[in-house]
Structure formats: C-alpha cells, structure tokens
Amino acid sequence: MDIPKDKLLWIYERMQLIRVFETRVSTEFGRGKIPGFVHLYAGEEAVAVGICANLTDADYMTSTHRGHGHCVAKGVDVRGMMAELFGKATGICKGKGGSMHIADMDKGMLGANGIVGGGPPLACGSGLTAKTNGTDQVTICFFGDGASEQGTLHESLNLAAIWKLPIIFVAENNGYAESTPAHYHCSVENIADRAAAYNMPGVTIDGNDLFAVYESAHEAVARARAGQGPSLLECKTYRHHGHFEGDAQTYKIAEENEKYRTELDPIKRFKEAVRPRGLVSEDELAEIDERVQAAVDAAVKFAEDSPFPEVQETFTDVYVSY
Amino acid sequence: MSSVGIIANPRAGKDIRRLVAHGSILDTQEKVYIVRRAILGIQGAGADEVVLFPDPANIFTKALSGIENELRISPRFLEMSIFDEASDSTRAAQLMREQGVACVIVIGGDGTNRVVTKGSGSMPLVPLSTGTNNAFPQFLESTLAGLAAGYYAARQFSPETCSRPTKRLNLYRNGTLEDIALVDAAVCDYQFVGARAVWEAERLKELFLTQGQPTNIGLASIGGSLHPIRPADDAGLYVRLGGNTRSINAPIAPGMVVSVPVQHHGLMELGTRLPVTFTPSIIALDGERELVVNADDRWEVELSWDGPRVLDIEKVMDAARPATA
Amino acid sequence: MAERELNFGEALNEAMRQEMQRDPKVILMGEDVAGGADIDHLEGDEAWGGVLGVTKGLVQEFGRARVIDTPISESGFIGAAVGAAATGLRPIAEMMFVGFMGVCFDQLLNQGAKLRYMFGGKAKVPLVIRTICGGGYRAAAQHSQVLHSLFTHIPGLKTVVPSTPYDAKGLLISAIRDDDLVIFFEDITFGGIKGAVPEEDYTIPFGKADIKRAGDDVTVVAIGKMVHHSLAAATELEKQGKSAEVIDPRTLSPFDEETVLTSVEKTGRLVIADESHPRCNVATDIAAMVADKGFDYLNAPIKMVTAPHTPVPFSPPLEDHYLPNPQKISAAALGLF
Missing domain, CATH: 2.60.200.30 (Probable inorganic polyphosphate/atp-NAD kinase; domain 2)
Incomplete structure (x- = not known):
C-alpha cells in the first residue's frame, strides 16, 4: 500500500493538529476557560487519522465522548470546535452541544456522544440511508473498549451484518473504560474476535501504527463501498490523558504510561517511518508544525473573542411546548 | 524433573488477512482450548512439569482454570516481564532452555516459530499450526503434540533420534x-x-x-x-x-x-x-x-542448517510404544 | 353517496401507503412490519404486516427494501431509525408495544430527542415511532401501559394520541411530514372502531384540539381511549341535565391550551380523563396550566380521572377496576355541581 506524498503530509498535519489541539484544550481547561467535562484524544491520533485518510466528506462517522480527534480527522474546522468547547455562539453547534456533542453534518460527522454505546445504532441508520439511496458512502462507527460491553454495539453488529450495511466498526481499545481495565471488563482479549460471532471479518491492529491502521481501513472501506458489508477493526491504543481532565489516573501503570508516551507514540512512530525513506523532508514537517500551532492559537483567540450566545438561543432548535 | 514448555502467540490469526483474504478469526478462546488439550497430553505422558509463557492475553491462566479438577502435573509460569511484543516469545524460549525444559510446544504460525527460534537454541520445538499461512508448523491435534512432547521429556529420548534439523x-x-x-x-x-x-x-x-x-x-x-x-x-x-x-x-x-x-x-x-x-x-x-x-x-x-530442531512426532510415538513380546 | 368508513388500523395503513407513494424517502421498519422475511413460501398477504396487521400489504407494494423487518433489537433498530432520519430518510419505526420503549430508551431520550438541539439546529430527525398503548386487552403490566406522559415530558419529542380513524390518518400523515421525532400512540382497543375517512391524503395540524362534543356545563379533556369513555359519560350526564363539552387534544406535545381555556371559560368546570398513573401525567399538567392561566374561570376544583399508581393488573376484575371508565368520569363531573 503506497500513500502519495500529499496524503502523507495531510496525515501528519491532522495527527499533529489533534495533538496540539488536545494539549491546548487541557491547558485552557486548567485555566478555567472550558466549562464542563472534556475527554481528550491525545495518544490515539493514528486511529482517527489512519481511518479518515480513506474517507470523503460524504462519508459518515459516529463518535464517542472522546470525539475531538474524530472531528479533526474528518475535517471539522478547529475554530468552530474550540469555540464550541468554550460555549460560544460561534461554536460549531452554536455553543449548545459542547465537547461531548460536537457534530458537523456537512462533514458527515454525526456527533460525539455522551452515552457510551450511543453511536453504533445511529451508524446503522446512516448505513441504512446509504444503502437505501444506493450511494457508495460508508459509515465509520468509532467506539471504545467500554462500549464493546454495551448491548447496543452487539445489536448493531448484528443489524449491520444481516442488512449488509456499509459500516466499519472501529474499536478504539485504549485499555481502560474510565478506570476499569479491559482485561477485567471484557470477556475476550481481542474485541475483534467477536466479529466471528456476527459473520464479519475482524482484525486486530496496532492502533499506534498509522500505516497498519491506514492499510486495514483502506481494505475495509473498499469492501464496504463495494457492497460487501461491514467489518470490525480493533485498534489497540492508549490515551495520554485521563478518562476526563482532572482524572488523577492512579489506575495506570507508570511504565506502561511512559512507554506509550515515548517509544509507542503514534506521531513519533510516523516520523520514524517516513524519515529514513526520504518520503517527507524535515522542512516539510517543521512547516506543518508551525501551521498547526498557528491554527490552534487562532482557534483559541477566536473562541476567546467570540460572544456567548444570547439567552434567547436556549429556545431555538427545538419545539418548545411551554 | 521432566519439563515441557508451551508458548502461544496471542496475536496469531488476527491480522489483515481476515479482510483481504479469507483467513479465519482464530479467537483467543480457541487457543485456550488448544493449550488445555496440550497440557493434558503432556500430563498423560507422565511428564512432571509444564512450563508456561505468561502471555498478555492470559491464555494459560484461562486454560488452567478450566481443568483444575483433572490437573495432576505441576504448572509453572515463567517469571518474566511481558511487553506484549514479539520479543516476549524469544525471551520465554530462552528462559525455558536455560531452565532445562526438554522441548517447547509452539502455538502459532511461521512468524511465531521464527521469534521463538531466536531464543530456543538446541531445545527442540513442537510447532502447532494456528496461524494463517503456515509451512513450518504442522496441523496436529494438540493432545497428541502434548503426548509426544511429554514422552520425549519424561523418558529422556535422544534428540538425535527423535528430532530433526531444519534450515x-x-x-x-x-x-x-x-x-x-x-x-x-x-x-x-x-x-x-x-x-x-x-x-x-x-x-x-x-x-x-x-x-x-x-x-x-x-x-x-x-x-x-x-x-x-x-x-x-x-x-x-x-x-x-x-x-x-x-x-x-x-x-x-x-x-x-x-x-x-x-x-x-x-x-x-x-x-x-x-x-x-x-x-x-x-x-x-x-x-x-x-x-x-x-x-x-x-x-x-x-x-x-541452523534452524531449530523439530520434534519428530512419529519417531517419538514409535519409541514410546511398549516393545511387543 | 355515503362517506367511506375505515377502521382505525385501515386508516393508519392508508396514511402510510399514501405517504410512501408520495415520498420515496419514507421507509417502514420494525419487528414483523412486513413479516416473514426470508420465508419463501409466503404468498399474497399471508405475511403478518405487523403484530396487529396494521402494515399488512405494504411490503407487497413497496418491497422489502422499504418495508424492513428488524430483529428484536429495539435499541439497535430505533437507533438506526434515528440515524437514518438524521441522514436524509423519513423512517416510520414501529415499536410493537410502548412498554418495550424501556429497551431502547437511550436512543430516544439521549439521541433522537436531542440531536437537533445539541448540534445547533444542523440536524433534524424526521422520524415517527408508532406504538401500541393502553389497557383493556388483559395483556398485563408490560403490554398495557399508556406512557404518553413520559414522552410528553421530554423536549425534542412530539406526542400524538389519536382517538378516531379520521384523526389517525390525518395525524399520521402530519407526523410523517414533520421534521421532529414524533411518538404516535395507537390504543390497543381501537381495532374495532370505525369511522368516516376521506380517500385522499390530508393532514391534521399538531397542537389543534378537536371538540368531539360541544357542551356548556362542564369541560372534559380526554386523551386517547378516554375520549370514547368521556363521550359515553357525556350521554349519561345529559340524562342528569348536565351538558358536557368533550375536548380531544389529539397531540399532547404540542398542546392546544387555547381550546381548553376557552371551553373552561364557558363551562367553569374541568374534568380531565387520562389513563396515565395519577402523578406527573398529562392530566396533572393540564390542571396546572388551567390553574395558572384560567383560575378565574373556575367555579369548582379541577378533577382528574386517572388509573391508580399501580402497574396494570392482569386478572379481568382487577384490570376493570384499574381502568378509568364512563361511570368514573361522569361521577367526577357530577361531583363538581
């Protein structure tokens, strides 16, 4: 599988944009600028970007409470995202959704989701729409290891299989459902093993290896577009931050945490893979780093400068009965 | 003390060939059953001990927890740190060899045997096929593999007659x-x-x-x-x-x-x-x-010809058969 | 020429048929809505067409790509209906009994009802969920509930409770054309109700109550099956010299406050009949609204006739005791004079 240079650069930019965005969100949250809960995606960049590098804006995606990375990978504007996190009127959802409900229908991004396991049934819906309309749009259904124990996921795997829906179920197994380890909460070692029970291919991937994710997603997406039905990709990964910002992460193992932040870091591994082959130059990577930093700085400034919504906005976008 | 080792690759049977070809998903539970039968085979041959790889998927813990009531052989886990990577299997093989394990049953494909070989030295392998594309290991019911490995260990058969070299x-x-x-x-x-x-x-x-x-x-x-x-x-x-x-x-x-x-x-x-x-x-x-x-x-x-020695199942079983009058 | 009469289920069937003919984006999904998927020996209309046969014949006309049998996976298929609606289809999902909503509540409460709002208006969920409700069928506690109050409470959902075949057809067509998630309640005892139904398609606007019987002395607001009980009670009250006005709100969210207030202004007395449990229901809600906005019109306390705060019992004498009936309604009304 070869990846053209412009795509490699896009991939690096998106991974770096997620990392810098999330790191900045952590800072801004610490400064009290971001209300509510935030769940950060840093450390898992290769999954979202490796998958989304195979999509177009017309393809759909359902997401999770840890959804910022999915949004960035799907091309959602980071200014609108940051403003949304700040609760501002210029937010992508007018400040009415917040971190856990960022959505962008124009990008096929059907929403982060505050309910663990909330997304898979919705993914069956967008899959059904594509199938009914006879388009080649695919739906990516991201879910975590925690959601793999929700009945909704199992119902959805079955629905997608019997209706042969164009869905790629992507298990982001980061080892912990909140503070509970997967080896306790999950009856099987590999979530993808369960694919066999639903008559679909299941693949377990090193989710911190962009190229492994990209290649597997490429094949699964091609399969779905060709009408051959759903598949289940399990990406083993790790989150650099806690379940939420403020989580002391006492349940993590120090050596494991360190190893994933250094040796196994997906961005570092990407650079190590492209450098020796001369596929991308240092200058090109540095230029992207600068651009990403500027984009995130601009997003924060935009969010800070934007007004909060008028209180009347409470009453729009819903039928108000009383 | 006669010992047989078992190493299973938790990652075998799960790669992209499930998507691009028609490989079966070899779920971890199936590996648990395979290991259980191998342990009972080793026990049936009269070996004293089975030495187990503390794999990150807990295949061996799960295998043992299903046979508590029939287990007479002593199971022992290697004391080693696990990094959930291929080198784990290499180090496990090395430890087994150093601790005098007679032979090791390897559950995985060509790739698994390759990494085991890097640590197994002169200790013969009993390679069982579970991977997706395999030429090196053989398809063999694991009970039988356990039995042969157990006889080889318990009766101290000669490696020269009961195993063969590989390239x-x-x-x-x-x-x-x-x-x-x-x-x-x-x-x-x-x-x-x-x-x-x-x-x-x-x-x-x-x-x-x-x-x-x-x-x-x-x-x-x-x-x-x-x-x-x-x-x-x-x-x-x-x-x-x-x-x-x-x-x-x-x-x-x-x-x-x-x-x-x-x-x-x-x-x-x-x-x-x-x-x-x-x-x-x-x-x-x-x-x-x-x-x-x-x-x-x-x-x-x-x-x-520096590949690992591989146990010759037929020769072991021949040697184990009681001489007829 | 006499007006054509249809029973309740036939009126619903015709509404769905006409909307599916009009708009290819309308699909139908649910457990056994076609019936017998993958069973080759079925011929003609042998397939179920829903557990009560309400969707019978639609699969023959529209095919299994648009009339989709689902597995018994309520979270899965209701969520799929929400997702399909958010991405451009206009599904009608059938939830066999309203009690089963418990199985898929997240997909309604946290997904379907909230997407439009959470996404700042950039998504809409044009989905109708049809569901059987109500007691009187000896179906016991899990298959006899009304629960419209529960859904009326939730912003983002609209709730529709028709009481006649005419209303059923017009309201269902409106529901299908509405861009919000509508829960459409069909009382299990309405199978035998017949009434005049125009052949052409027509809509009945949401939030527009219907005065089923005009009267001057007491206003009876009645929901679903209670409309028929209230009409029977009104006949009894007539014999006692009291003229009752029976109002059917038809939709609970939106709710037509004006028609109720205007009536109470005229009669000065209000009885509300609701098959819900007695607390936090649509009856208490209407009572609160009238106490707030029509206090000066009232000549007597507001009376509510509801089911008790118990699950629906199975044994016939118990269920009969549980359910509101014309006698309870007329007694409540007479108590106001």
Missing part, C-alpha cells in the same frame, strides 16, 4: 547478521511495514525459500509450484518475480489463488550469500513485513 535463512545487513527466517524472506515493493501481512502478488519482487512444497500455502506455495524443495533437501530456492513472460498459479493466502509472474528462479546453495537487488524495499520474514531496506544498505540472504 533457515540468515539476513545480513552490510555484512552483519540482522535477522532470520524459517521459511521465506520476501523482498516487497512497499513503503512501510504497515499491516505486516503480504497478500498482493504484484508487490513481490524477490523471494528466498528454505522450502516450498505443493502442499504449502503462503509464499512457500510459489516454490511448490515452481520447483519443490522439501524440508530435508540440502538446498533452498531463489525466485525473482515480475515481468510478463511466465506466471504460475499459487495459493499465497487463505482463499487467494493468484497468478504470480516469475522472471527467474534457481536453487540456493548452503552457505552462499545472495544479494537483495530490489531496493528500497521492505523484506517480509515468514509472511510478515519486518525489515525496512534503505537504498544505501547492502542486504544479503544465506541458507543454512
């Missing part, structure tokens, strides 16, 4: 031994290691084989279709792929029978280093993309 490929980078393969080394036109497996015939540029039989699946099947080389033969095979003059039909992955263009093939002699000519490239070892070949590196491949 291997030695890969040199700029003159230094860098890695090995038990069955095949494939030079491929890929940018990255990526999803590891190799299933696109058009990506194959050069192939080095220790064996290639008409009954093999995977890259060794190319040898099987061109010029069969048996595990006992004093030769290997070199194949240069591509071109449009000649092609052969080969099952290079489960359910994938493809036309493979072949430019040239020839025997590999023992001890002769052949250069890798297609660079930059990725070299797949025993079916998995592994080595990144840069344009300015000089890579060579050599065939030798």
Whole structure:
C-alpha cells in the first residue's frame, strides 16, 4: 500500500493538529476557560487519522465522548470546535452541544456522544440511508473498549451484518473504560474476535501504527463501498490523558504510561517511518508544525473573542411546548 | 524433573488477512482450548512439569482454570516481564532452555516459530499450526503434540533420534547478521511495514525459500509450484518475480489463488550469500513485513542448517510404544 | 353517496401507503412490519404486516427494501431509525408495544430527542415511532401501559394520541411530514372502531384540539381511549341535565391550551380523563396550566380521572377496576355541581 506524498503530509498535519489541539484544550481547561467535562484524544491520533485518510466528506462517522480527534480527522474546522468547547455562539453547534456533542453534518460527522454505546445504532441508520439511496458512502462507527460491553454495539453488529450495511466498526481499545481495565471488563482479549460471532471479518491492529491502521481501513472501506458489508477493526491504543481532565489516573501503570508516551507514540512512530525513506523532508514537517500551532492559537483567540450566545438561543432548535 | 514448555502467540490469526483474504478469526478462546488439550497430553505422558509463557492475553491462566479438577502435573509460569511484543516469545524460549525444559510446544504460525527460534537454541520445538499461512508448523491435534512432547521429556529420548534439523535463512545487513527466517524472506515493493501481512502478488519482487512444497500455502506455495524443495533437501530456492513472460498459479493466502509472474528462479546453495537487488524495499520474514531496506544498505540472504530442531512426532510415538513380546 | 368508513388500523395503513407513494424517502421498519422475511413460501398477504396487521400489504407494494423487518433489537433498530432520519430518510419505526420503549430508551431520550438541539439546529430527525398503548386487552403490566406522559415530558419529542380513524390518518400523515421525532400512540382497543375517512391524503395540524362534543356545563379533556369513555359519560350526564363539552387534544406535545381555556371559560368546570398513573401525567399538567392561566374561570376544583399508581393488573376484575371508565368520569363531573 503506497500513500502519495500529499496524503502523507495531510496525515501528519491532522495527527499533529489533534495533538496540539488536545494539549491546548487541557491547558485552557486548567485555566478555567472550558466549562464542563472534556475527554481528550491525545495518544490515539493514528486511529482517527489512519481511518479518515480513506474517507470523503460524504462519508459518515459516529463518535464517542472522546470525539475531538474524530472531528479533526474528518475535517471539522478547529475554530468552530474550540469555540464550541468554550460555549460560544460561534461554536460549531452554536455553543449548545459542547465537547461531548460536537457534530458537523456537512462533514458527515454525526456527533460525539455522551452515552457510551450511543453511536453504533445511529451508524446503522446512516448505513441504512446509504444503502437505501444506493450511494457508495460508508459509515465509520468509532467506539471504545467500554462500549464493546454495551448491548447496543452487539445489536448493531448484528443489524449491520444481516442488512449488509456499509459500516466499519472501529474499536478504539485504549485499555481502560474510565478506570476499569479491559482485561477485567471484557470477556475476550481481542474485541475483534467477536466479529466471528456476527459473520464479519475482524482484525486486530496496532492502533499506534498509522500505516497498519491506514492499510486495514483502506481494505475495509473498499469492501464496504463495494457492497460487501461491514467489518470490525480493533485498534489497540492508549490515551495520554485521563478518562476526563482532572482524572488523577492512579489506575495506570507508570511504565506502561511512559512507554506509550515515548517509544509507542503514534506521531513519533510516523516520523520514524517516513524519515529514513526520504518520503517527507524535515522542512516539510517543521512547516506543518508551525501551521498547526498557528491554527490552534487562532482557534483559541477566536473562541476567546467570540460572544456567548444570547439567552434567547436556549429556545431555538427545538419545539418548545411551554 | 521432566519439563515441557508451551508458548502461544496471542496475536496469531488476527491480522489483515481476515479482510483481504479469507483467513479465519482464530479467537483467543480457541487457543485456550488448544493449550488445555496440550497440557493434558503432556500430563498423560507422565511428564512432571509444564512450563508456561505468561502471555498478555492470559491464555494459560484461562486454560488452567478450566481443568483444575483433572490437573495432576505441576504448572509453572515463567517469571518474566511481558511487553506484549514479539520479543516476549524469544525471551520465554530462552528462559525455558536455560531452565532445562526438554522441548517447547509452539502455538502459532511461521512468524511465531521464527521469534521463538531466536531464543530456543538446541531445545527442540513442537510447532502447532494456528496461524494463517503456515509451512513450518504442522496441523496436529494438540493432545497428541502434548503426548509426544511429554514422552520425549519424561523418558529422556535422544534428540538425535527423535528430532530433526531444519534450515533457515540468515539476513545480513552490510555484512552483519540482522535477522532470520524459517521459511521465506520476501523482498516487497512497499513503503512501510504497515499491516505486516503480504497478500498482493504484484508487490513481490524477490523471494528466498528454505522450502516450498505443493502442499504449502503462503509464499512457500510459489516454490511448490515452481520447483519443490522439501524440508530435508540440502538446498533452498531463489525466485525473482515480475515481468510478463511466465506466471504460475499459487495459493499465497487463505482463499487467494493468484497468478504470480516469475522472471527467474534457481536453487540456493548452503552457505552462499545472495544479494537483495530490489531496493528500497521492505523484506517480509515468514509472511510478515519486518525489515525496512534503505537504498544505501547492502542486504544479503544465506541458507543454512541452523534452524531449530523439530520434534519428530512419529519417531517419538514409535519409541514410546511398549516393545511387543 | 355515503362517506367511506375505515377502521382505525385501515386508516393508519392508508396514511402510510399514501405517504410512501408520495415520498420515496419514507421507509417502514420494525419487528414483523412486513413479516416473514426470508420465508419463501409466503404468498399474497399471508405475511403478518405487523403484530396487529396494521402494515399488512405494504411490503407487497413497496418491497422489502422499504418495508424492513428488524430483529428484536429495539435499541439497535430505533437507533438506526434515528440515524437514518438524521441522514436524509423519513423512517416510520414501529415499536410493537410502548412498554418495550424501556429497551431502547437511550436512543430516544439521549439521541433522537436531542440531536437537533445539541448540534445547533444542523440536524433534524424526521422520524415517527408508532406504538401500541393502553389497557383493556388483559395483556398485563408490560403490554398495557399508556406512557404518553413520559414522552410528553421530554423536549425534542412530539406526542400524538389519536382517538378516531379520521384523526389517525390525518395525524399520521402530519407526523410523517414533520421534521421532529414524533411518538404516535395507537390504543390497543381501537381495532374495532370505525369511522368516516376521506380517500385522499390530508393532514391534521399538531397542537389543534378537536371538540368531539360541544357542551356548556362542564369541560372534559380526554386523551386517547378516554375520549370514547368521556363521550359515553357525556350521554349519561345529559340524562342528569348536565351538558358536557368533550375536548380531544389529539397531540399532547404540542398542546392546544387555547381550546381548553376557552371551553373552561364557558363551562367553569374541568374534568380531565387520562389513563396515565395519577402523578406527573398529562392530566396533572393540564390542571396546572388551567390553574395558572384560567383560575378565574373556575367555579369548582379541577378533577382528574386517572388509573391508580399501580402497574396494570392482569386478572379481568382487577384490570376493570384499574381502568378509568364512563361511570368514573361522569361521577367526577357530577361531583363538581
């Protein structure tokens, strides 16, 4: 599988944009600028970007409470995202959704989701729409290891299989459902093993290896577009931050945490893979780093400068009965 | 104290060939059953101890927890740290050898045996096939593998009579031994290691084989279709792929029978280093993309009889049979 | 020429048929809505067409790509209906009994009802969920509930409770054309109700109550099956010299406050009949609204006739005791004089 240079650069930019965005969100949250809960995606960049590098804006995606990375990978504007996190009127959802409900229908991004396991049934819906309309749009259904124990996921795997829906179920197994380890909460070692029970291919991937994710997603997406039905990709990964910002992460193992932040870091591994082959130059990577930093700085400034919504906005976008 | 070791690869049977070919998902639970039967086989042969690999998927813990009531043999887990990577299996094999384990049952494919071999030294292997493309291990019910391994350990059969040597490929980078393969080394036109497996015939540029039989699946099947080389033969095979003059039909992955263009093939002699000519490239070892070949590196491949010794099941079972009056 | 009469289920069937003919984006999904998927020996209209046969014949006309049998996976298929609606289809999902909503509540409460709002208006969920409700069928506690109050409470959902075949057809067509998630309640005892139904398609606007019987002395607001009980009670009250006005709100969210207030202004007395449990229901809600906005019109306390705060019992004498009936309604009304 070869990846053209412009795509490699896009991939690096998106991974770096997620990392810098999330790191900045952590800072801004610490400064009290971001209300509510935030769940950060840093450390898992290769999954979202490796998958989304195979999509177009017309393809759909359902997401999770840890959804910022999915949004960035799907091309959602980071200014609108940051403003949304700040609760501002210029937010992508007018400040009415917040971190856990960022959505962008124009990008096929059907929403982060505050309910663990909330997304898979919705993914069956967008899959059904594509199938009914006879388009080649695919739906990516991201879910975590925690959601793999929700009945909704199992119902959805079955629905997608019997209706042969164009869905790629992507298990982001980061080892912990909140503070509970997967080896306790999950009856099987590999979530993808369960694919066999639903008559679909299941693949377990090193989710911190962009190229492994990209290649597997490429094949699964091609399969779905060709009408051959759903598949289940399990990406083993790790989150650099806690379940939420403020989580002391006492349940993590120090050596494991360190190893994933250094040796196994997906961005570092990407650079190590492209450098020796001369596929991308240092200058090109540095230029992207600068651009990403500027984009995130601009997003924060935009969010800070934007007004909060008028209180009347409470009453729009819903039928108000009383 | 007679000991048999077992190493199982928790990652075998889960790669991209479930998507691009028609590989079965070998779920961890199936490996648990295989291990259980192997342990009971070893116990049935009268060995004292079974030494287990503390794998990250807890295959062995789960296997033991289902046979508590019938277990008489002593199970012992190796004391080692686990990093959930291939080198775990290498270190496990090394520890087993150092601790005097008689032989080790390896549950996995060609790739698993390759990493075990790096640590097993003279300790014979009992390779059981569970991986997706396998030429090195054999399909054998694990009870039987356990029984044979147990007899070999308990009755102290001679390695010379009850096991056989195997070949291997030695890969040199700029003159230094860098890695090995038990069955095949494939030079491929890929940018990255990526999803590891190799299933696109058009990506194959050069192939080095220790064996290639008409009954093999995977890259060794190319040898099987061109010029069969048996595990006992004093030769290997070199194949240069591509071109449009000649092609052969080969099952290079489960359910994938493809036309493979072949430019040239020839025997590999023992001890002769052949250069890798297609660079930059990725070299797949025993079916998995592994080595990144840069344009300015000089890579060579050599065939030798330095592969692991493999237990000869039939000879062990023959030796174990009571002499008739 | 006499007006054509249809029973309740036939009116619903015709509404769905006409909307599916009009708009290819309308699909139907649910357990056994076609019936017998993958069973080759079925011929003609042998397939179920829903557990009560309400969707019978639609699969023959529209095919299995648009009339989709689902597995018994309520979270899965209701969520899929929400997702399909958010991405451009206009599904009608059938939830066999309203009690089963418990199985898929997240997909309604946290997904379907909230997407439009959470996404700042950039998504809409044009989905109708049809569901059987109500007691009187000896179906016991899990299959006899009304629960419209529960859904009326939730912003983002609209709730529709028709009481006649005419209303059923017009309201269902409106529901299908509405861009919000509508829960459409069909009382299990309405199978035998017949009434005049125009052949052409027509809509009945949401939030527009219907005065089923005009009267001067007491206003009876009645929901679903209670409309028929209230009409029977009104006949009894007439004999006692009291003229009752029976109002059917038809939709609970939106709710037509004006028609109720205007009536109470005229009669000065209000009885509300609701098969819900007695607390936090639509009856208490209407009572609160009238106490707030029509206090000066009232000449007597507001009376509510509801089911008790118990699950629906199975045994016939118990269920009969549980359910509101014309006698309870007329007694409540007479108590106001």
